[in-house]
Amino acid sequence: MSIPVLAVAGHLGAGKTTLLNHLLRNSSGARIGALVNDFGAVNIDAMLVAGQVDAMASLSNGCICCVTDDGEVAEMLGKLAAVKPRLDLIVVEASGVAEPPALARTIMAVDDKRFHYAGLVLVVDATAPADLEHGVRVADLVVLNKASAAGDLVAVTAQVRALHPAVPLLPTDFATIDPRLLIDPAPRPPRAQMSFDELLHEYHHHDHDHPAYQSVEFRADSTLNPRQFMALLRDRPQGLYRAKGFVDFGPGHRYVLQLVGGSVRFERQRRAGTELVFIGTDIDTTALRSALDACLTEPADEAAILGVLKYVV
Known part of the structure; x- marks a missing residue:
């Protein structure tokens, strides 16, 4: 069965790593792999998730959507798809400088039956929403993080709705979204088919x-x-x-x-x-x-x- 690959994008400091760590800690036993993509010589994001993730690959000192060789992306995702026991989800956490449309196109361009693109979650800092246009238009889910500290959450929501009226939008703090929006619970021991x-x-x-x-x-x-x-x-x-x-x-x-x-x-x-x-x-x-x-x-x-x-x- 093909493994879903979920992209997580957003500006620096919006809460992408916080969301990934929250997902890892609250995934009801589901096995999650991560491709952490930090912009800098020292891959800090990878260090922050390394102790919790079931399998991880990282690309440091660069941006995944700037990698010209699709084979490199395929190789990294392929390594995660080959992990045993099988993963239930692969999360690609982009660097803050990765443009969401390019990130989505990069993952979709990989032709490998072992995994498939499963949408893009855009994390927005509700206290300082910057350059929403490119990201919101291609997002499958918008997480308005730091919502309780936002000066005018209604105005930020209106900005998002104006760009993408139908996108699911979830205000939250500390990126504490319910993991079941993104991933199914881990399979139970074999038994009769669930009703x-x-x-x-x-x-x-x-x-x-x-x-x-x-x-x-x-x-x-x-x-x-x-x-x-x-x-x-x-x-x-x-x-x-x-x-x-x-x-x-x-x-x-x-x-x-x-x-x-x-x-x-x-x-x-x-x-x-x-x-x-x-x-x-x-x-x-x-x-x-x-x-x-x-x-x-x-x-x-x-x-x-x-x-x-x-x-x-």
């Missing part, structure tokens, strides 16, 4: 106190219109960040869906019926449910499935 209610329980019960997010469940016995469903994923309601579960487009086209930010993946499976969980912040649940209902009522033509097939792995 859908147990899957939901994983998201509603958590020992740590983090800023709230939503989870919206959807079930259907009839098949979905693939064209309508892909339109929903493309033009998703504001605040929707993740989706996962089973999608049934009809015999021969039943899949497991994994959506994280801008990354959409379908894997074939035989299970009939649709059972999905949608996760995010301030989701317009009315718009989401209306769009899902439209997937059930609109009849599908034979060519409708083509929009899904290019995302099947």
